[in-house]
Amino acid sequence: TAESLPALTACSWSHSTGARGLTQQEREGSYNVSITEASEKDAGDYSLCCGSNSTRSCVAFTVHVKLRHPSTPQLKMLPGGDGASSKYQCSSDGFPEPEIRWIPSPPRVKTSRTQAGTAVSVVSSYHFYKTRQVLCCAKNAEGEECSKLLTYDLQTPPSPDEIPVVTVTLGQSLLLRCTTSPAGKGLQWLSDRGGLQRSKFFEDTGDSLICYLFIESVGEEDSDTYTCRSDDNRNKSTRVQVLERGFLSILQLNELNTVSARESFCFTAVVSAHPEPRCHWITPNGTVPCRESRTFWGNRTYQLCDPAPGLYQFHVENSEQHVTRNMSLCLTDTPIVHLIQETHRFTCTTNSTLPLVITWHTCPSSANCLEASSWRITQERHLQVSDLDAFCQKRASSSMVLADLQDSISIKCCIQNSVSSGCSPEAHLLTSPSLFVQPWIITLFTLLLVCITLLLTVILYSRKYDVMSPQKPQYESQLRMLQMVDNDYIYIDFKDFQYDRSWEFPRENLELGNELGSGAFGTVVEATAYGISKPGVSAQVAVKMLKEKHQAVEKEALMSELKMMIHIGSHVNIVNLLGACTDSDPVYLIFQYCAKGDLLNYLRSNRERFHQSLTDIFTKNRFSCLYHNFQSQHPHRDGPASFQSPYVPMASRETETEQLLGQNPSCMDTTDGFYEKSDSSPAEELQVLTYDDLLSFSYQVAKGMEFLSSKNCIHRDLAARNVLVTHNRTVKIGDFGLARDIENDSNYVVRGNVRLPVKWMAPESLFQGVYTMQSDIWAYGILLWEIYSLGVTPYPGIKVDQNFYLLIENGYQMDRPYYASSSVYQIMRLCWALEPQDRPAFSKLVACMETELEDVEEKLYSNITGSKSNAYHNICLTSDLCPPSDDCNISTSGEPETP
Structure with missing residues (x-):
């Protein structure tokens, strides 16, 4: 709607692509444009622009058209009349409207459309009476789904193509076909519950006799075992299970994998689902679709073979639900161990995957070191671990001080990982450690003293004349995640984690506003996000971004923070992540906006509005009636002893405040701003703390x-x-x-x-x-x-x-x-x-x-x-309410309960 003074002269709709003319209507100041049977070309920006003399105003709307994967095709039976052969009908809906094809392809196919997005194809059954495998497939830009005409041939031995368990959901169609030779008269479908089935059709093609069991819309009562039987006692059976809705579950998935570099490896996922699932693998190098499966019953197995080391995801979905699971692959090998002799210690190093164990072995000169029994293991030493560029690979080192060793000794170190173990070459210490180290200690001490003197001189000089500017620190999030490694905490590096693209928000739907804060590394601004919570609704948000001149490592740190916030998840008492814009610079992190500040x-x-309790306010004469309101709302309360419910933050207190404030209009004094109608709680309306x-x-x-x-x-x-x-x-x-x-x-x-x-x-x-x-x-x-x-x-x-x-x-x-x-x-x-x-x-x-x-x-x-x-x-x-669990182990001191 639009209105103006003076009156509007013209209003018109336009589409950003200009690809189609818009049918618009005007009625009593209302300007409407309607889109029927929306398609991809209808997506984009729509604007209504109105003019009044020299003034022109516009309002814009954005329309997104959601693509839909084809539904599982439904097969139905259309009986022929007066000797004509019956027909098979296949239908599927999706957007864009799917195309239907039959396998094998018949010579003549009739295709029609019943409504927007639904395709229907009809073909004569005569084309398929000799074909064991008949498929109907529906395909559009989002993918392809197929259904199988379930056929049971009494003249052949049981075949893997003859499905022993047929799963359908309520309201779907069921079509079973049974064939035999013309000699096998009396062909019929029977159920375990007894009796002939109500929906059955016969065909005699001359070469074979065909009997159909067709139920257009199955119900729970149709769950049963059905048997096709001929008069010569040939028979085959299938069990039909009717479910209220479909399902999807991952039965098996190897998530954490550490394998030898010499072994071949495949990620393997076993999925149980109905309707037919679709899946893909998310790899460090992009998305890889699962190999097409033509399994129409039972569990499905998908594999991704010979992957490179890294983090992966497996995503599977059907029309009922979708599931994404994380996986990782680490390649490890026999560790190559290096032993380095320094001035006062031996250092043992290797590059390997965790976990690993390092041991030091010594052999005295008096023993035969060629015999394994002559070597003894020393006490454990601290293991230092640092990251390497290769995924999962760590650089591990351990040291042995020479002063801890005996004279004339041989030493080596061995490292064992999850695959195998390796040892360093032997090193020999032929002199007393104290005599061996002493001249080096003197030299090192002298050099160290000189370095310290020079360093102190430079520091004092730089502080006096301010010639040394401190190096600018780099940005990192204050929030960090920890993991325990070798009884020590280390930070989790989210740099190599995969960014979940579902959090990406269109940059053009974000309108930046005033700055909320600015610091050494970046700024936080107020913004309006269109459609971030639900389509067509704008929301006030806070956007976090780096300053224009930032280092590459700071952008990497911001991306790591984004991945960490996604990993952490949401909670009512943290500032939650809502989305991100990462496709181009600057990177935006979108958070909840908190209107009241810090x-x-x-x-x-x-401070000036603080009261020990609301009752301190109510004791004033003009609020005395509030006592009666409260008593009237709790006529049966016996005092504190009747209090049973655990505390729910803000909820119960606000309810009671409403009861205190909201029942008697005479208690509301709007002249001094204590109470006014708003979305805030009554305590906020009172502006008290x-x-x-x-x-x-x-x-x-x-x-x-x-x-x-x-x-x-x-x-x-x-x-x-x-x-x-x-x-x-x-x-x-x-x-x-x-x-x-x-x-x-x-x-x-x-x-x-x-x-x-x-x-x-x-x-x-x-x-x-x-x-x-x-x-x-x-x-x-x-x-x-x-x-x-x-x-x-x-x-x-x-x-x-x-x-x-x-x-x-x-x-x-x-x-x-x-x-x-x-x-x-x-x-x-x-x-x-x-x-x-x-x-x-x-x-x-x-x-x-x-x-x-x-x-x-x-x-x-x-x-x-x-x-x-x-x-x-x-x-x-209180000791009786706080048992020896020490959950609330606080001692009393005799001080008053309230200040």
């Missing part, structure tokens, strides 16, 4: 971190500035290192050659550079302190210097923030345990925060109803 500024801007909001924020962040830790994912910069707030006060954990101006952010302090958020870092991260789930738990405790201080910077009044590091190292902990209860403060202190293993897991923190929320609700009931019950106990502080 939690730190949200807390600071709402309460203690249970703080608990809700704490609980939601714990839930988000519990999800990330379940994926072996660590954050490394968990803080209130990296948590976003959206509608209904839902909070989401994000990663904004790309767009954070750490040069001008006082929270990031120079340590070494990088800037780090030292006030949020665990001791092991500060002093050893170790980041694990336990270090994130420490940061969560600091974030709790931020929440319950309403945005105060941690360690207030303490300058980050050597004294600060000594305080952390000696176990210093901040005092309780002003708005925290004693039980919440005890949770913070547990998070700040010096030993990482003493900190509670995020699952336990979720349980304790849930308990805190339940207690606040019980106290709300008690205050509103006037109950004097002492039911407000912190479950994490």
Whole structure:
């Protein structure tokens, strides 16, 4: 519709390709264009443009036409009349409309169309009465599907072509053909349930007698075993099973494979499905279709042979569902072991796949080292592993210090992998290690001293005259995924992972808006995405991108972050990935947009509106009627003892707030903005911040971190500035290192050659550079302190210097923030345990925060109803409710429950 002052002079529709004239109608200011039987040529942009004097305005729409694979062809029987032969009908629908062909091809075929997208072909049965194998196939640009005319010949032995089990779904047609010689009179189809079948037709071609069993639309009652029998007691049977819907499952797939480089190898997938499945392999070099299978019953086996090492995927689908599974192939060989003698140690190295075991063997000079029994294995040594360019290949090394060896000794090292083992050549130590090493130690010590002196001189000179500019660090995501290798954590490198193209979003459907943040490496901007959630609907999103002048490794890091976010999946309390634009530069990562900004500024801007609870507001005279509303909504509540349900974040509290605010119109005062109709929750409409909001924020962040830790994912910069707030006060954990101006952010302090958020870092991260789930738990405790201080910077009044590091190292902990209860403060202190293993897991923190929320609700009931019950106990502080599992192992200190 369109309207204007002065009146419109002209309105017209246009199509971007101009390939077709548009039939348009105008009626009372409404301008319509209709497309019937849409095809590929109808895709594109449509515009309605209207003019009024010198003004011209347009609105544009985008139409996508979805291609559909041909459906499984349906075979039906059309009986002939008055001596005419019967006909076979084959039909299939799809887009574009499929073409139907018969195998073998008959001389005359009648093709028609019943409706848009459905093709129908009819052929005389006479052309096929001598043919055992009759196929009807439907094909379009999306692929091909075939159905078989099921034939059972009583004159021949049982054949693999005669299907013993026929699977059909409800409403499909069933056509069975039975043949014998003309002498075999009395040909008929019988079922195990007894009696002749209702849908049967006979043909006598002179050379053979044919009996058909045809059911146009099968039902559950048609599941049975059917037998074709002649009067000379020849018979063949098939079992018909009627399913409510189709199915698809992968019965067998070799996913993780490590094989010898000398062996041949095939990925093998065994699939059970109905209707007929379609599949392809996704390889590092592109997509490879599965070899065509003409299997019309039973399981199907697909193979991809002689693949190169790497990551693969197997995708299979039919009209019911689709499944994609990941696979990998590592090639390994007998390890070639090198033994290098250095000034003070032996180093053993090899390139191989994991897992592998390295052992050191020594033989004293007094023994006969030609005998295997003379060699003894020394204690295990630390194994260092680093990545190589070849897939799965690692460079492994281990060292043996000369001082640990005896005089006049032979030494070798051996390495065993999953295929075989190999040993290095023997090396000989003919002098005392101490005498052998001593002159080298003196020389090395002298050189080292000279180097240190020169280095200190250069550093002091560069700091004084600022002639050395620090090397610009490269971008990497703060979120990282860990895996355990040889009892040690390493980061998973997503560089070699395959990008799932289903996340690709059309760049032209993205309209960039204002900048939300900018940093050393990139920016985050607000944008509008058309059709990202569902067709025809626009959504507000946030787009993350690198700056225009970026390094190739930074783009690689951004792509790795994209693949990692896809691998992690989605959760209500993390900023979820929605899509990406990667086909050309710049690369865009599209995330959820959180309208309320970051939690730190949200807390600071709402400090003046903080109340310990909603009841603090309601005690004012003009809100006194709200007490009666609450009581009327809970006439049978006996107080906190009746509370049974576990806490559901925000939901139950908002419902109760609605009950408090929404029942009596006289309680709504719109003059000062406390209440107005909107999509926000009533608490948001009141523009207040309460203690249970703080608990809700704490609980939601714990839930988000519990999800990330379940994926072996660590954050490394968990803080209130990296948590976003959206509608209904839902909070989401994000990663904004790309767009954070750490040069001008006082929270990031120079340590070494990088800037780090030292006030949020665990001791092991500060002093050893170790980041694990336990270090994130420490940061969560600091974030709790931020929440319950309403945005105060941690360690207030303490300058980050050597004294600060000594305080952390000696176990210093901040005092309780002003708005925290004693039980919440005890949770913070547990998070700040010096030993990482003493900190509670995020699952336990979720349980304790849930308990805190339940207690606040019980106290709300008690205050509103006037109950004097002492039911407000912190479950994490109560021994009978917190068994020896230590899930909520928090000690009480006699401090008041609320600040």
